[in-house]
Amino acid sequence: MQPIISIQNISKSYGPIKALNNVSFDVPEGSVFGVLGPNGSGKTTLLAIIMDVLQSDGGSYSWLGGIPPDAARRQIGCLLETPNFYHYMSAYDNLAVSAALKRKGMDDRLRVLEIVGLTERKDSKFQSYSLGMKQRLAIGAALLDSPKVLVLDEPTNGLDPNGIAEIRELILDLNKQGITIIIASHLLDEIEKVCTHVAILKRGNLLLNGPVNEVLISEDQIEIMATDMILLENTVREMQGVKKVNKTEQTLQITCNEGITTAHINEFCLNRGIVLSHLSLRKKSLETKFMELTNQ
Ligand code: ATP
Numbered sequence: 001m002q003p004i005i006s007i008q009n010i011s012k013s014y015g016p017i018k019a020l021n022n023v024s025f026d027v028p029e030g031s032v033f034g035v036l037g038p039n040g041s042g043k044t045t046l047l048a049i050i051m052d053v054l055q056s057d058g059g060s061y062s063w064l065g066g067i068p069p070d071a072a073r074r075q076i077g078c079l080l081e082t083p084n085f086y087h088y089m090s091a092y093d094n095l096a097v098s099a100a101l102k103r104k105g106m107d108d109r110l111r112v113l114e115i116v117g118l119t120e121r122k123d124s125k126f127q128s129y130s131l132g133m134k135q136r137l138a139i140g141a142a143l144l145d146s147p148k149v150l151v152l153d154e155p156t157n158g159l160d161p162n163g164i165a166e167i168r169e170l171i172l173d174l175n176k177q178g179i180t181i182i183i184a185s186h187l188l189d190e191i192e193k194v195c196t197h198v199a200i201l202k203r204g205n206l207l208l209n210g211p212v213n214e215v216l217i218s219e220d221q222i223e224i225m226a227t228d229m230i231l232l233e234n235t236v237r238e239m240q241g242v243k244k245v246n247k248t249e250q251t252l253q254i255t256c257n258e259g260i261t262t263a264h265i266n267e268f269c270l271n272r273g274i275v276l277s278h279l280s281l282r283k284k285s286l287e288t289k290f291m292e293l294t295n296q
Contacts, residue, residue, distance in 0.1 A: 002065045004029050004149055004180045005050060010059035012045050012204075019045040021204040022059070027182055027197070032175050034191035034212070035184040037201035038294050043184035044080070046201070047153050051078050064148070077147035079138050079155065087127040091118055091137050094126055098141040105145045116140040116170060132163025139170065150174060152183045156190060168194050188290045192216060202294045218286045221253045222262055224269075225278035232274055239268050251278065 003026035012020040020042045027033045035043045048054035050061050052069065063072035085094045095109040113122050116136040121129070129137065135155060142150060155171075156164045171194050175181055185191055191198055191212070198216060199209035208215055226232040233252055236242055241264075244255040254265070262281050269276055 001029055003027055004031075005061055005063050005182075007046075007050065007061045008059055010046065010049060010056045010061065012042075012049060012054070012056050018204045020049075020056070023199075023201070023204070023206045024059075025199045025206060025209045027180065029180055030175075030178065031197045032171060032181045032183065032195045034195035034198040035182065035201065036186070036188065036191045036198050036290075038186055040203070041186075041201040041294070042204040043186075043201060044153055047080060047151055047182070047184055051076070051080060051151060053080065074145070075148040076151060077142035077144070077149070078151040079142045080151070080153045082134070083138055083141055085126045085134070085137065088125055090123045090125060091129070091140075092122045094137065095141060095144070099144055102141075102144065108144045108146070112140040112143045115143060115174070117166070130163070132159050132166055135159060135163065135167060136170065139167075143174075148179065150179050150181045152181065154185055155183060156185070156187070164190070188216075188287060192286060200290075200293060207293055216286055216289075218289055219255050219284050221255055221282045221284055222265055223251045223253050223278065223280045223282055224265065224276050225251050226269070226274050226276050228274070232269070232276075235269060235272050235274060236265070239265070253282070 006026045008024045010020055010023045023046060035046060037043050045054065049056045064075065083098060086097065091113065092109060095112070096106060099106045099109065110119070113119050116139055118133060118136060118140065121133065126134070126137070139152070139155065156167050159167065168190070171181055171183065183195065195212050197210065198212050200207040200215070224232065224236070229252070233245060233247065236252065236254055237245055241257040241260040242254055243257060246253040262279055266276060266279055
């Protein structure tokens with residue numbers, strides 16, 4: 001299947017700061033694609049480039065199989081920063097302003113208000129809206145004229161848990177209707193809960209990308225000790241299914257393929273004449289893995 005967007009070797013510097021360094025990945029059609037990274041990793045810069053708001057220094061991208069940019073733009077709804085809605089105007093009238101500015105359908109306003117759950121409050125003034133409602137209205141504006149793709153930069157920033165949950169539901173609902181969603185976030189939790197695919201950025205470099213259930217798997221670690229640590233290390237390195245062996249001051253921390261348990265390790269060592277003086281399983285959270293990956 002053709003990717004929704006193919007990004008190839010995009011680089012961008014601001015003076016001495018390399019905001020993006022040769023970043024390449026494809027966004028599959030029908031995915032909720034998370035661009036994940038800590039503050040300053042280049043997420044906003046990347047979205048601004050693919051939305052043609054900012055020029056890259058090098059590299060290229062092509063939307064929807066390389067159709068002309070104008071045609072592509074009509075199929076992309078985008079929310080890079082909160083639009084300047086008028087406080088004294090209703091949601092319905094504010095959408096008229098958005099529609100006029102973007103040359104999008106006035107007649108589509110009731111449909112998008114329904115999608116973002118604001119039909120009942122459509123005539124209320126914008127200033128009476130909660131932060132979550134304001135954000136949903138902004139997403140509504142991006143949905144005018146039924147785009148095929150929705151691009152969102154940190155859509156839950158500043159929202160309370162309720163507001164975050166509403167946006168999450170909305171994203172999942174829109175995706176079910178066939179819209180591909182590209183979402184930048186520094187929140188691992190957000191990406192894990194809504195995204196099917198992820199690209200992780202760190203200081204402008206792409207660390208990894210792929211389906212969430214392949215990239216963001218939490219790995220358990222088994223910690224072991226024995227009297228002869230050198231013999232122990234050499235021995236476990238020979239064991240099938242052991243992926244990684246890390247030495248700490250006093251222990252060995254090993255990461256294994258799925259299915260290898262502490263009992264297997266114990267048995268393997270015993271069979272080779274090593275009695276373990278310590279054996280424990282340390283559940284590694286995704287949070288820890290993300291922190292390690294991004295060196296936070
Ligand atoms: P955040 O979550 O904080 O918005 P981000 O991942 O979106 O971060 P960017 O905003 O793209 O990251 O910034 C990437 C790097 O480029 C950072 O070091 C940032 O300070 C720098 N940067 C971004 N915009 C500019 C600019 N206009 N001038 C100079 N440096 C900039």
